Amino acid sequence: xxxxxxxxxxxxxxxxxxxxxxxxxxxxxxxxxxxxxxxxxxxxxxxxxxxxxxxxxxxxxxxxxxxxxxxxxxxxxxxxxxxxxxxxxxxxxxxxxxxxxxxxxxxxxxxxxxxxxxxxxxxxxxxxxxxxxxxxxxxxxxxxxxxxxxxxxxxxxxxxxxxxxxxxxxxxxxxxxxxxxxxxxxxxxxxxxxxxxxxxxxxxxxxxxxxxxxxxxxxxxxxxxxxxxxxxxxxxxxxxxxxxxxxxxxxxxxxxxxxxxxxxxxxxxxxxxxxxxxxxxxxxxxxxxxxxxxxxxxxxxxxxxxxxxxxxxxxxxxxxxxxxxxxxxxxxxxxxxxxxxxxxxxxxxxxxxxxxxxxxxxxxxxxxxxxxxxxxxxxxxxxxxxxxxxxxxxxxxxxxxxxxxxxxxxxxxxxxxxxxxxxxxxxxxxxxxxxxxxxxxxxxxxxxxxxxxxxxxxxxxxxxxxxxxxxxxxxxxxxxxxxx
Amino acid sequence: xxxxxxxxxxxxxxxxxxxxxxxxxxxxxxxxxxxxxxxxxxxxxxxxxxxxxxxxxxxxxxxxxxxxxxxxxxxxxxxxxxxxxxxxxxxxxxxxxxxxxxxxxxxxxxxxxxxxxxxxxxxxxxxxxxxxxxxxxxxxxxxxxxxxxxxxxxxxxxxxxxxxxxxxxxxxxxxxxxxxxxxxxxxxxxxxxxxxxxxxxxxxxxxxxxxxxxxxxxxxxxxxxxxxxxxxxxxxxxxxxxxxxxxxxxxxxxxxxxxxxxxxxxxxxxxxxxxxxxxxxxxxxxxxxxxxxxxxxxxxxxxxxxxxxxxxxxxxxxxxxxxxxxxxxxxxxxxxxxxxxxxxxxxxxxxxxxxxxxxxxxxxxxxxxxxxxxxxxxxxxxxxxxxxxxxxxxxxxxxxxxxxxxxxxxxxxxxxxxxxxxxxxxxxxxxxxxxxxxxxxxxxxxxxxxxxxxxxxxxxxxxxxxxxxxxxxxxxxxxxxxxx
Numbered sequence: 001x002x003x004x005x006x007x008x009x010x011x012x013x014x015x016x017x018x019x020x021x022x023x024x025x026x027x028x029x030x031x032x033x034x035x036x037x038x039x040x041x042x043x044x045x046x047x048x049x050x051x052x053x054x055x056x057x058x059x060x061x062x063x064x065x066x067x068x069x070x071x072x073x074x075x076x077x078x079x080x081x082x083x084x085x086x087x088x089x090x091x092x093x094x095x096x097x098x099x100x101x102x103x104x105x106x107x108x109x110x111x112x113x114x115x116x117x118x119x120x121x122x123x124x125x126x127x128x129x130x131x132x133x134x135x136x137x138x139x140x141x142x143x144x145x146x147x148x149x150x151x152x153x154x155x156x157x158x159x160x161x162x163x164x165x166x167x168x169x170x171x172x173x174x175x176x177x178x179x180x181x182x183x184x185x186x187x188x189x190x191x192x193x194x195x196x197x198x199x200x201x202x203x204x205x206x207x208x209x210x211x212x213x214x215x216x217x218x219x220x221x222x223x224x225x226x227x228x229x230x231x232x233x234x235x236x237x238x239x240x241x242x243x244x245x246x247x248x249x250x251x252x253x254x255x256x257x258x259x260x261x262x263x264x265x266x267x268x269x270x271x272x273x274x275x276x277x278x279x280x281x282x283x284x285x286x287x288x289x290x291x292x293x294x295x296x297x298x299x300x301x302x303x304x305x306x307x308x309x310x311x312x313x314x315x316x317x318x319x320x321x322x323x324x325x326x327x328x329x330x331x332x333x334x335x336x337x338x339x340x341x342x343x344x345x346x347x348x349x350x351x352x353x354x355x356x357x358x359x360x361x362x363x364x365x366x367x368x369x370x371x372x373x374x375x376x377x378x379x380x381x382x383x384x385x386x387x388x389x390x391x392x393x394x395x396x397x398x399x400x401x402x403x404x405x406x407x408x409x410x411x412x413x414x415x416x417x418x419x420x421x422x423x424x425x426x427x428x429x430x431x432x433x434x435x436x437x438x439x440x441x442x443x444x445x446x447x448x449x450x451x452x453x454x455x456x457x458x459x460x461x462x463x464x465x466x467x468x469x470x471x472x473x474x475x476x477x478x479x480x481x482x483x484x
Numbered sequence: 485x486x487x488x489x490x491x492x493x494x495x496x497x498x499x500x501x502x503x504x505x506x507x508x509x510x511x512x513x514x515x516x517x518x519x520x521x522x523x524x525x526x527x528x529x530x531x532x533x534x535x536x537x538x539x540x541x542x543x544x545x546x547x548x549x550x551x552x553x554x555x556x557x558x559x560x561x562x563x564x565x566x567x568x569x570x571x572x573x574x575x576x577x578x579x580x581x582x583x584x585x586x587x588x589x590x591x592x593x594x595x596x597x598x599x600x601x602x603x604x605x606x607x608x609x610x611x612x613x614x615x616x617x618x619x620x621x622x623x624x625x626x627x628x629x630x631x632x633x634x635x636x637x638x639x640x641x642x643x644x645x646x647x648x649x650x651x652x653x654x655x656x657x658x659x660x661x662x663x664x665x666x667x668x669x670x671x672x673x674x675x676x677x678x679x680x681x682x683x684x685x686x687x688x689x690x691x692x693x694x695x696x697x698x699x700x701x702x703x704x705x706x707x708x709x710x711x712x713x714x715x716x717x718x719x720x721x722x723x724x725x726x727x728x729x730x731x732x733x734x735x736x737x738x739x740x741x742x743x744x745x746x747x748x749x750x751x752x753x754x755x756x757x758x759x760x761x762x763x764x765x766x767x768x769x770x771x772x773x774x775x776x777x778x779x780x781x782x783x784x785x786x787x788x789x790x791x792x793x794x795x796x797x798x799x800x801x802x803x804x805x806x807x808x809x810x811x812x813x814x815x816x817x818x819x820x821x822x823x824x825x826x827x828x829x830x831x832x833x834x835x836x837x838x839x840x841x842x843x844x845x846x847x848x849x850x851x852x853x854x855x856x857x858x859x860x861x862x863x864x865x866x867x868x869x870x871x872x873x874x875x876x877x878x879x880x881x882x883x884x885x886x887x888x889x890x891x892x893x894x895x896x897x898x899x900x901x902x903x904x905x906x907x908x909x910x911x912x913x914x915x916x917x918x919x920x921x922x923x924x925x926x927x928x929x930x931x932x933x934x935x936x937x938x939x940x941x942x943x944x945x946x947x948x949x950x951x952x953x954x955x956x957x958x959x960x961x962x963x964x965x966x967x968x
Contacts, residue, residue, distance in 0.1 A: 143703045145710035147717040151635075207703070215699065219627045219691070226629035229780035233631040236758025237725055244724060274720025296713035 005187065008180050012044060012172060019156035020170045022124060027051040028170070029084075029122040031113055032075070034068045034193030037128030039075065040181035041173055043188055045126070046079055053120055057086040057109045061101065061197065068193045075190070082120075086112035102203060114163040124170040129154060132178040135227045136208050143208075144293055149281070152238040153231035162290050177224075245278045252279060257340065260333035261286055265325055268306050276303050280323075283332040288319050305330065312434050326434050339436060340364070345454050345476055347442040351404035354444065356472065360403060367477045368403060368442055368454060375471055378464060388477070390452055394470040396462040397446045405440050412450045415463040424453065431456055444474055489671065492664050496528060496656060503640035504654045506608060511535040512654070513568075513606040515597055516559070518552045518677030521612030523559065524665035525657055527672055529610070530563055537604055541570040541593045545585065545681065552677045559674070566604075570596035586687060598647040608654040613638060616662040619711045620692050627692075628777055633765070636722040637715035646774050661708075729762045736763060741824065744817035745770055749809055752790050760787050764807075767816035772803050789814065796918050810918050823920060824848070829938050829960055831926040835888035838928065840956065844887060851961045852887060852926055852938060859955055862948060872961070874936050878954035880946040881930045889924050896934045899947040908937065915940055928958055 016022050022045075030045060030052050032038040045052050054076035058065050069085055076083035086109070093104035113125045134153050141150030159168045173181065185192050201207045216223045248271055254262040261283045268276055280302040284294050298318035305313050305325045313325045317332065324331045324339060331339050346363040354360055359369035378391045406424050413421035428438045444452040452458045454476050464471065500506050506529075514529060514536050516522040529536050538560035542549050553569055560567035570593070577588035597609045618637050625634030643652050657665065669676050685691045700707045732755055738746040745767045752760055764786040768778050782802035789797050789809045797809045801816065808815045808823060815823050830847040838844055843853035862875045890908050897905035912922045915937075928936040936942045938960050948955065 142711065142714065143700065143707055145706075146714055148632075148721050151714070151718075204703075212699075212703070215696075216627065219688075219696070222629070223627055226780075227626065230626065230630055230635070233758070233761060233780065234635075236756065236761060237632050237721065240725060240728060240756060240758045241721055244728075272720065272723060274717070274724045277717060277720060296710075296717065 005180065005183055008176055009044070009184075012176065013048065015156060015175065016045075016048075016050075016172050020124070020126075020172050021157055022050060022126075022170060022172075024050060026121060026123040027053050027082075028124045028126045029053050029055050029113060029117040029120060030126040031055050031057070031109070031128070032072050033057075033128075033195065034072045034075075035128070035195060035198075036181040036185045036190075036192045037130050037133075037173060037178060039128075039190050039192060040176075040184045041126060041128045042075070043190060044172075044184075046081065052126070053082040053084060053116070053122065055084045055086070055113055055116055057112050058088075059090045059105045059108065060087060061090065061105065068195070071191060071193050084116050084120075086116075088112070100204075102205065110160075110163045114167060117167045118164065122167065124157075124168050126170045126172065128173055128181070129171045130173045130176055130178045130181060131228050132209070132224070134174050134231050135213070135224050136205055138227055138231050139208050139212060140205060145296060146293075147277075147281075147296075148234060148238050148241060150293075151231070152234035155235070175228075241278065244275065245282060248275050248279060249282055254329065255340070256286070257337070259287065259337040260331050260339055262340070263330050263332070264328060265306055265330045266328045268330070273303065276306055280332070284317065284319075284321060287321060287332060287334065291319050294318060302332070311432065312436075324436070326436065344434065344437040345442050345478075346437065346440040347403055347405060349405050349440070351402045351445075354401040354403050356399070359477070362442060363440075365478060368444070369475045369477060370401060370444075371473050371475075373471050373473045375468060377473075378471060388455065389473060389475045390458040391464050392451060392458055392462040392472045392474065393464055393468040394472040395468070397451060397472060399446070401451065402445045403442050404445060406438070406443055410443070410450060412453065413460045414457045415460040424450065427453060427456070442476075489664065489667055492660055493528070493668075496660065497532065499640060499659065500529075500532075500534075500656050504608070504610075504656050505641055506534060506610075506654060506656075508534060510605060510607040511537050511566075512608045512610045513537050513539050513597060513601040513604060514610040515539050515541070515593070515612070516556045517541075517612075517679065518556045518559075519612070519679060519682075520665040520669045520674075520676045521614050521617075521657060521662060523612075523674050523676060524660075524668045525610060525612045526559070527674060528656075528668075530565065536610070537566040537568060537600070537606065539568045539570070539597055539600055541596050542572075543574045543589045543592065544571060545574065545589065552679070555675060555677050568600050568604075570600075572596075584688075586689065594644075594647045598651060601651045602648065606651065608641075608652045610654045610656065612657055612665070613655045614657045614660055614662045614665060615712050616693070616708070618658050618715055619697070619708050620689055622711055622715050623692050623696060624689060629780060630777075631761075631765075631780075632718060632722050632725060634777075635715070636718040639719070659712075725758075725762065728759065729766060732759050732763060733766055738813060739824070740770070741821070743771065743821040744815045744823055746824070747814050747816070748812060749790055749814045750812045752814070757787065760790055764816070768801065768803075768805060771805060771816060771818065775803050778802060786816070795916065796920075798919075808920070810920065828918065828921040829926050829962075830921060830924040831887055831889060833889050833924070835886045835929075838885040838887050840883070843961070846926060847924075849962060852928070853959045853961060854885060854928075855957050855959075857955050857957045859952060861957075862955060872939065873957060873959045874942040875948050876935060876942055876946040876956045876958065877948055877952040878956040879952070881935060881956060883930070885935065886929045887926050888929060890922070890927055894927070894934060896937065897944045898941045899944040908934065911937060911940070926960075 022028060028045065028050060030042045032042050032054050042052065042054055054072060056069050056072040058069050073083050088108045090104045090108045091101060093108060094101065117125045137154060138151055154171055154174060156172065156174055157168050157170050197203065198206060199210065201210055213224060220226065252263045252267045254264050256262060263279065263283065268279060277299050280299050281294050284291065295318055301315050302317060302323045305315055305323055310325065311327060315323050317323050320335055322333055322335050324333060333339060345366040345368065352360050354368060354370050356370050356372055359367045361367055372394060410424035411421045412424055412427065428441065433441060442454040443450050444454060449461065450459060451462055452474055506512060512529065512534060514526045516526050516538050526536065526538060538556060540553050540556040542553050557567050572592045574588045574592045575585060577592065578585065601609045621638060622635055638655055638658060640656065640658055641652050641654050681687065682690060683694065685694055697708060704710065736747045736751045738748050740746060747763065747767065752763060761783050764783050765778050768775065779802055785799050786801060786807045789799055789807055794809065795811055799807050801807050804819055806817055806819050808817060817823055829850040829852065836844050838852065838854050840854050840856055843851045845851055856878060894908035895905045896908055896911060908927065912925065917925060926938040927934050928938060933945065934943060935946055936958050
């Protein structure tokens, strides 16, 4: 690769200040495995007057791992640096649904690091990832399936909300090659621990490093440098795209709850496909911040829904999430989520009495009212379809009225359909009442008969006739509307 | 991969219409090598009622290549399709500076295809690149060094200005795998030519196909599909970025000539690094449309100049191009380019006579005038530094005046520096006259003496004194300024 130690070191000073934004006041917690990378960063920070605590984590993956801890401890003690040690049998985590030893080890290590960083009021957790790690991460993402996010590399400074919401993870060595850290350690006379598992090709990342990269170098000896440069360039483009997505996100986001995010489908559909994909990824990321790979297929399923704009659709996404589209809204949500229903009247499952001259509260600001009115106040024509009021012959209705949700087998004989009754379930489908809203749609009943499917036509038996002398007016009101 | 021929075919119909925008009226020119890919696309177009001409190009790279031409000719004749044949010993092109057999073959083939497409009034040149080609191209770019442009794949429809400025290159099979085209040909009973050079790993692309991709599949058997998906996603992001760059480009572009592009450095520097990189790439692309790889280093050199904002700098870029920055302008230009000089007075190399009471035209609307004025009209104070006028003792000056450019050894004794003379070359450097402007800077001479370095202080010997009775006024005027 061709490198120059003094250049590298002066560059590193600049990176610590400008990119990592590390200050001299509060300590950093430096994760030191004992390898050349982490020793290099710890020694460099110490040499340049930064305050640091040396942290070592023993994953107990093989016998003798504690001797490494001792070497790192000695490194700290020789420099009068505080030393903290974490230990865990990380293999035990495999049983808890973690997929690989590497993931288990990483989880355990970062939990330990951020716990101590908080305890010690550290300004950052510092790790020794190098330019080689950057290249390997690129290839790892590529082989697993990735977009700009996965291919644009690790940043120098990053707030990994998964581990801590205020303490950043800092990687000063991302532009320095592993060979350079080795040369640094040699020059500084530092005792480097060589982790024997680094040469075990049964770990995916090791196989990348030990086999894939040397193989790619037979195609082009500069491939490592070229991929590193690609990562830089894509990192810049990712920032540009992120700004665009931030803007779009703030426009399309309608609301969110613990287990759902609501977006405006119509606005989403005005953006180009690429932006729609990023919006879906961001919505998924909000609900599943730890999810590492959001598959192309899941994103395409969601984007397909935006483009089809059916009145109602529900598709499976990924990791226990679904996407529900309904009219001009869509929800990315957990399968179990209770999605908010704001545009329709909804009632509790327990029946409620509705007295004449009163009103009952439904969900989300809706109300259902009953009052007795003059015969003369009835509007001249019958209104079909969706109506907020209905007028009934009070003489035919047995009081009190009950408001309840539908039951299996519910039927209604509607006014205007001479004699024929139909299933309430079918009626709701025919009227295109959104599926999610059907379960809790308010039905006004008199004794065992349904008088009114709120908002639609009333029952035939209590219709207004020329003989009607006492009139009941039922009204659906949307008092406090949360509809945009 | 799992594929389904009927699905693939109905998808292809849609792609031809929506993505490729191929119509039924005018013919397309379909490049048919005789392999499964190109036979598939030609047969499909014919089957679906499109008008087409079958074109075959014989690269004469190996004996027997003309038998393939015959098979393709037969394919065309059986269907009553027009057939055109091109032939060239493409290896001969290697001597002309082309780097590889593949590049020579591609150049010869596309020249032939677009020449005939124009002649036959074809609406497009159609080629049989598949999803596999898309994946291989991604990997080829990655191994050579690439940004979003190289990694985001070939488009379905593209106007390749290198070959033709109106006829697009169309690739309908980009979402169809090579195996699918083979299955198609089998099902349709088409005789497929197997090109023996396809299995020659000495060609870079063949080695990718035959060795690298199968090797990557040992890491993840779905890698081809995953990379194809990555290409799709990055393609969308490239479109987003392109829109941003289009906007930025129209703001920063000041002008351009045959061999240079002028940008506004100050405006460039207001954009994020990623955008600056794309602007530089676009400027290079304008001057070198055929250039396949614009190196990271070249772009970083240019971007570094934007950020340093020196008053003058010149750096080498790539492919015989340089970048010149000067004050608030920068030029991406051929090394030999004559850059426009608009902000300074410049004169031709041949000396010109300047008579009293007249003016001579300099470049870009500048003028230099001489007139005799009253002693009383001289401004009260001597002005130092850059001045547009100077007043001289006409008695001391031998007429006529000559205006010329500098010569080696030119010296001047300036007014105000008692007795000391200095080299004109040094004076220009000290006065920070931009390097590019020095060669043609107008010097006003009387006999063999320099009277005035236009715009600066005049010579000591002809300064205004209390004895001055006749006054010569020299004036530099910027009549038609092209300065923004």
